[in-house]
Amino acid sequence: MDSAAIDRFEASRGRLASLAYRLLGSAADAEDAVQDTFLRWQTADRERVEVPEAWLTRVVTNLCLDRLRSAQVRHERAAGAWLPEPLLEGDPMLGPADTFEQRESVSLAVLTLLERLSPVERAVYVLREAFSYSHAEIAGILGITRSASQQHAHRARLRVTAERRRGEETDPASARRVVEEFLAAATSGHTERLVALLTDDVTVVSDGAGLGKRLLRYRTRERVASFVRAGFRPTPAKRRLAGGSPAFHIAPVNGCPAVLAVVEGRIVGAVAFEVRDGRIASLYGVAAAGRLDRLGEAWRQREPDAPVIDTW
Structure with a gap:
């Protein structure tokens, strides 16, 4: 393959990776899908490819759909122990973030909800909401009619919005202040303050550090506060599991x-927060081995801010 063909693929790599990540919810699986797309690009009759970007998008999308439809993946995700892989801000795999829809489409909340869609509905939703493809373009990518694309998009949007209550988009500085208050309350034992920071319909989803076979899910402010308070209470067993005393x-x-x-520069757990109207609407806890690799690698390559809590 000549350098021009390689350059053409590399120019699309970032977009393909961010598309695959949204479809699969896993950075490792997304990288595999992009690499498989490159292998197909190598062997393709490129002289007959009129629009390389469209061709590459079609290939990576359908590779992702094949994976979502596979019996093994359906079993893994149906088992109830799967959460999306979290990525640090600035990771190119997060892709476009110019609009509210693009930013929301990569949140852990929406990526988790997308699990409830069929593979085709998920693909149509991502292509439409995150990448602004027209229904005619989506039809060409997925090999369906334009009308079918519109119907899939409508059903997907209804299912996603039915599970979410949107408030005003919170600016990052305000959201951080809410999380700082939350962390202070969670680690100090001030349960009443903790409850006050939660919305009435708050939810928490956690992989339980991968120790169980199913995700842990809690609703109601009191149950979520109790779970969080127990989770942030330091114990010798937790320190042994983390490999030391983490800083937050x-x-x-x-x-x-x-x-x-973080223990000695290694991320051992992450809790992402969705803040709505000045309070916390949902929490997503990830600590299972293998789900934090890319996040940890990105963390080691940056100069972090001082910890909010340096001893635990």
Whole structure:
């Protein structure tokens, strides 16, 4: 393959990776899909490819759909122990973030909701909401009719919005202040203050550090506050599991503020927060081995702010 063909693919790599990540919710799987797309680009009759960008988009999208439809992946995700892989702000795999829809489409809240869609509905939703493809273009990518694309988009949008209550978009500085208050209350045992920071319909979803077979889910302010308070209470067993006493940093993850537990430069846990109207509407806790690799690598390559809590 000549250098021009390689350059053409590399010019699209970032967009393909961010598309694959939104479809699969896994950075590692997204990288595999992009690499498989490159291999197909190598062997393609490129002289007959009229629009390389459209061709590459079609290939990576359908590779992702094949994976979502596979029996193994359906079993893994149906088992109820799957959460999206969190990514640190600035990771190119997060892709476009110019509009509210683009930013929301990569949040852990929406990526989790997309699991409830069929693979085709998920693809149409992502292509439409995050990448602004027309229904005619989506029809060409997925091999469906324009009318079918519109119907899939409508159903997907209804299912996503039915599960979410939107408030005013919170600016990052305000959202961080809410999370700082939350962390102070969670680690000090001030349960009443903790409850006051939660919305009436708050939810928490956690992988339980991967120790169980299913995700942990809690609703109601009191139950969420109790779970959080127990989770942030330091114990010798937790320190052994983490490999030491973590420091807590706050950093943007998937467009939302997150608390990162860091031991000697290694991220051992992440809790991402969705802040709505000045209170916390949802929390997503990830600590399972293998789900924090890319986040940790990005963390090691940057100069972090001082920890909010340096001893635990």
